[in-house]
Amino acid sequence: MSSAAPPRPAGRRATLVIDGRVEAGRALLVPRGELVHGCADTLAEALAALPADVGRVDVDMGDVVFMDTAGLRFLELLRGYGDRCAVPVTAGNWTGQPRRILELLGLDTTAPLEGPPHPVAARPVGSAVAAERSERLTVLQEEVEQLRRALATRPVIDQARGVLMALHACTPDEAWDILRDASQLSNTKLRTVAAAVTAGTRGDGPPPPPEVRSALRAALDRAGR
Structure with missing residues (x-):
């Protein structure tokens, strides 16, 4: 049957x-x-x-x-x-x-x-579905938060790349490498390094912290700039 x-x-x-x-x-x-x-x-x-x-x-x-x-x-x-x-x-x-x-x-x-x-x-029949949806919602919320942080960070990094390109005549990829190297050398978050670079271009902006400034100089030397 x-x-x-x-x-x-x-x-x-x-x-x-x-x-x-x-x-x-x-x-x-x-x-x-x-x-x-x-x-x-x-x-x-x-x-x-x-x-x-x-x-x-x-x-x-x-x-x-x-x-x-x-x-x-x-x-x-x-x-x-x-x-x-x-x-x-x-x-x-x-x-x-x-x-x-x-x-x-x-x-x-x-x-x-x-x-x-x-x-x-x-x-309730929906209890299993509700539990499953709750788990998925938690994952989704985490993904949204990561995306939100990424969107908030990217403009600062892009601005810093633009500053380096203008000041040191480097390509977008070279500017990215300089920021990344400076972040690693100073053990500082990439966004913090980028924010220090952009802040330093403003007349009233504070200069980069000594460790970031030193790391930027070393990264520029590595890039031949």
């Missing part, structure tokens, strides 16, 4: 296929693919195809590679089948991302059907 998700547009495979067999009153179902929208319908078809006298249903989840909140409906359907038919039903061998979702929901990854009677009601 085999059950697949409802037909999809040409060229796209079904997100979930369920293979199964029945031996000595025990049904083994093996879903392959993703527990996403439509997965419960696919499972319902597979369960409906089981013999009426089946005495046990085991579901091997090892080939499920992705799960969103639709997967909880999948579990509820399995639980409901066991209660309705008064037969033991298991869903084991969870791996990868689906296993992580169960962990986020606080379900037993070895026997999620033996958790609270109604996991969807007991814990």
